Amino acid sequence: MRWGGLGAGTRPAGGRRSPPGLRTGPARVPSLAGRVALVTGGSRGVGRAVILRLAAEGTDVALTYRREAARAAEVVGAVEALGRRALALLLDLRRPEDVAPAVAQVAERYGRIDIVVANAAATAFRPLTETRDRHVTQTFAISVKALLELVRAALPSMRGRPGRIVAISGIDSLQAMAGHGTLGAAKAAVEALVRSLALELGPEGITVNAVSPGFLRTEGSRFYVERGLGLDYAATVARLVAATPRRRLGTPEDVAALVAWLCGDEADFLTGQTLVLDGGLTIRSPLDLVGELRDPPSGHTPG
Numbered sequence: 001m002r003w004g005g006l007g008a009g010t011r012p013a014g015g016r017r018s019p020p021g022l023r024t025g026p027a028r029v030p031s032l033a034g035r036v037a038l039v040t041g042g043s044r045g046v047g048r049a050v051i052l053r054l055a056a057e058g059t060d061v062a063l064t065y066r067r068e069a070a071r072a073a074e075v076v077g078a079v080e081a082l083g084r085r086a087l088a089l090l091l092d093l094r095r096p097e098d099v100a101p102a103v104a105q106v107a108e109r110y111g112r113i114d115i116v117v118a119n120a121a122a123t124a125f126r127p128l129t130e131t132r133d134r135h136v137t138q139t140f141a142i143s144v145k146a147l148l149e150l151v152r153a154a155l156p157s158m159r160g161r162p163g164r165i166v167a168i169s170g171i172d173s174l175q176a177m178a179g180h181g182t183l184g185a186a187k188a189a190v191e192a193l194v195r196s197l198a199l200e201l202g203p204e205g206i207t208v209n210a211v212s213p214g215f216l217r218t219e220g221s222r223f224y225v226e227r228g229l230g231l232d233y234a235a236t237v238a239r240l241v242a243a244t245p246r247r248r249l250g251t252p253e254d255v256a257a258l259v260a261w262l263c264g265d266e267a268d269f270l271t272g273q274t275l276v277l278d279g280g281l282t283i284r285s286p287l288d289l290v291g292e293l294r295d296p297p298s299g300h301t302p303g
């Protein structure tokens with residue numbers, strides 16, 4: 001991401017210049033100024049944070065939502081307060097055939113699309129053996145088919161300039177999680193699509209990557225813990241924080257910061273990758289998690 005323009009405006013009134021690297025003030029040049037981003041599921045959680053971060057970097061935005069019209073309107077207001085243009089579109093991704101008309105509205109309003117963030121997801125958190133066909137169909141429609149439809153529909157408005165496509169995946173693509181079998185399979189498919197799209201679109205200057213968050217503090221994760229697992233959210237969070245090397249939970253803003261960097265000029269050579277953003281949670285081995293390695297049982301002799 002490009003940061004620059006820190007000049008005379010950084011001198012505090014009546015004070016000395018800040019040391020290099022510690023300057024503050026209003027002179028930061030938005031790194032994505034003039035670009036247009038389309039983000040699915042922008043009414044709350046990760047999508048909302050991505051929208052606000054991209055707008056703060058100078059991007060005009062279009063966000064889609066399914067049910068939460070009032071919250072989508074609140075996000076539009078927050079973007080406009082940042083001085084950027086915003087457009088909220090009702091789009092139920094269970095109907096991928098509705099994607100192209102929505103993308104056409106964005107292209108018509110702004111005349112271009114530079115960034116596509118496929119964020120929306122929904123599933124039925126239940127064991128695979130209790131999953132019905134419609135759960136699988138809808139989960140894959142929202143995550144997998146919608147990504148392809150979005151890219152196909154947005155491409156004509158992206159061509160001829162550097163472009164960025166980012167899909168939000170999840171660590172359920174790598175690790176088995178109770179009730180996440182269908183969504184994990186969909187996310188694995190998303191990551192495979194990301195690699196193939198990166199291969200196809202790289203020559204056109206368009207990068208395609210995925211961000212794979214661990215456990216984030218969002219309504220979606222609360223729903224999963226409370227309704228999917230039947231557990232207390234606060235207690236679950238406390239245990240996860242203790243197990244996470246970074247010793248905190250992820251936030252939508254963590255994801256938004258990485259997405260914004262991927263959308264910037266400095267990330268031009270990074271494509272086809274899935275970046276895990278989990279505070280180190282998934283680098284731990286099960287043995288480390290149960291404490292065997294750090295605190296061997298008495299009488300245990302290594303080797």
Ligand SMILES: NC(=O)c1ccc[n+]([C@@H]2O[C@H](COP(=O)([O-])OP(=O)(O)OC[C@H]3O[C@@H](n4cnc5c(N)ncnc54)[C@H](OP(=O)(O)O)[C@@H]3O)[C@@H](O)[C@H]2O)c1
Binds near residue numbers: 064068212
């Ligand atoms: N939260 C976590 O811990 C976590 C971890 C790993 C990965 N992720 C991934 O991060 C992304 C965002 O997660 P989140 O926790 O922010 O989600 P969330 O709070 O559940 O929000 C989901 C968003 O998707 C939209 N959406 C849901 N169903 C839709 C449909 N059928 N058509 C169109 N839009 C639909 C919602 O719109 P409405 O508000 O209008 O319903 C909402 O904007 C997802 O891809 C998720 O899999 C999350």
